[in-house]
Amino acid sequence: MNAPAIRLEHRQHQTLTPRLQQAVRLLQLSSLDFAQEVRDALDKNPFLEGEDVGDEQHETPDGATPQQAHDASLADTATLTSPTPEPSPEPAADIEWDPSPWAATPGSSGSRGSGDGEFSAIDLMAADEGLRPTLLRQINTRSLSERDRALVGCVIESLDDDGYLRTELSELVNLLELEPAVELSEMSMALKLVQALEPAGVGARNVAECLTLQLPEIQDEELRALAGRIINEQMDKLAQHDIAALSRRLGHSPSEIEAACDRIRHMDPRPGWKLSAADVRYITPDVIARKVKDEWVAVLNPAIVPRVKLNQRYAELFRRHRDGRHAELAAHLQEARWTVRNVEQRFSTILSVAQAILKRQKQFLEHGSLAMKPMALKEIAEEVGLHESTVSRVTNNKYMATPAGVFELKYFFSRPMPTANGGACSATAIRGVIKDMLDAEDPVNPLSDAEIARRLARQGLTVARRTVTKYRQLMKVAAVEQRRRVA
Secondary structure, three states: OOOOOOOOOOOOOOOOOHHHHHHHHHHOOOHHHHHHHHHHHHHHOOOEEEOOOOOOOOOOOOOOOHHHHHHHHOHHHOOOOEEOOOOOOOOOOOOOOOOOOOOOOOOOOOOOEOOOOOEOOHHHOOOOOOHHHHHHHHHHOOOOOHHHHHHHHHHHHOEOOOOOEOOOHHHHHHHOOOOOOOOHHHHHHHHHHHHOOOOOOOOOOOHHHHHHHOHHHOOOHHHHHHHHHHHHHOHHHHHHOOHHHHHHHHOOOHHHHHHHHHHHHOOOOOHHHHOOOOOOOEEOOOEEEEEEOOEEEEEEOOOOOOOEEEOHHHHHHHHHOOOHHHHHHHHHHHHHHHHHHHHHHHHHHHHHHHHHHHHHOHHHHHHOHHHOOOEOHHHHHHHHOOOHHHHHHHHOOOEEEEOOEEEEHHHHOEOEEEEOOOOEEEHHHHHHHHHHHHHOOOOOOOOOHHHHHHHHHHOOEOOOHHHHHHHHHHOOOOOHHHHOOOO
């Protein structure tokens, strides 16, 4: 039996220094998270400060500062933001506000008001009231007893954001402590009162009930009756848009079934959304693509570049009076230097990667998605002298504003697809071709995935049918049976 032994062994391995760890972490953050990270650093570190707009700027011959001249050159791209899941970062509290093409200047029409007491158009806009306050306001206009008002209020407060009642009425009965005890029939009557409120469909317990509550909006009695049968008897076929099966089962012509289905599709399956506060998020691009003398150049968006620098006065005072009791301040000073350096490195890396992408995807910017070239992370990594993993971090959650819209940087990367002549085409370009086919298809005879694959083959693009299906699903286009319409 071997006895345990202790042995010393020398090994070499790579580790990231704290500064590199911070640099990697900052690089992979989105612009919103990065702005928050900088604000937190400004709040916690006494050696960091926000740059004043006037610091270290010199007058140009025409009287404008270089920053103002740079901002003015970008004024024509101020509208290149588009709606998405991410809000624009607010400037840090410690950084002096810097008017830019993405910020409303004081006195403009977008300001909250002027000094003479006048109000802007924004002050006169109606505020979102919300689902529950709207329903309660409607109930308050009706003559109800205190008991009935309590029952109805319980139902309204139990609705979700879609306007549905997901809780069983028996559970709501147990929540109310009234004398005499609440009966299930009373709660059912309270639910009917809620379902009679606007918007139509609110208070439903399932999709079929929600659509049924909206049937009175159909003026034609025959169409209303047919739509009711479809909702209550053939919901599965309605979801599949199987017009032929609905026609056979209900004994109506395909054109009548199609008219009823079209009317049902105009109903709102989530009535609560009409009164919910709109949570609109916007993407603020990190980089702006601009064409200068027939060349595409990448410019950092000044709206997201934080003005942070090392407080030289505090740093000099610390160097003069430094001793062993100030270890924590020394750590703050070192971290401040790393932060300033890593912030500069982050934007330098993003700019260099964006410029390399523009160099390769020039045709896309000028001619659209059909001209997108296949491109891999390795190509950009070799050109800018970075590792592929670093390029991957740069392209995630970073956006570029182009004349064609705002795109995430990773959108410009796609694998090559072989063509009949031995060349290669990007998957993005193929998706563009498929989208054009779907947009131009006959709604009576829509294109199947197999037919799309055959048409692509006739154009020299070898794409399997399952690949077409995957691309169609990525574009959120329904299957051929659900797209077919009756003549």
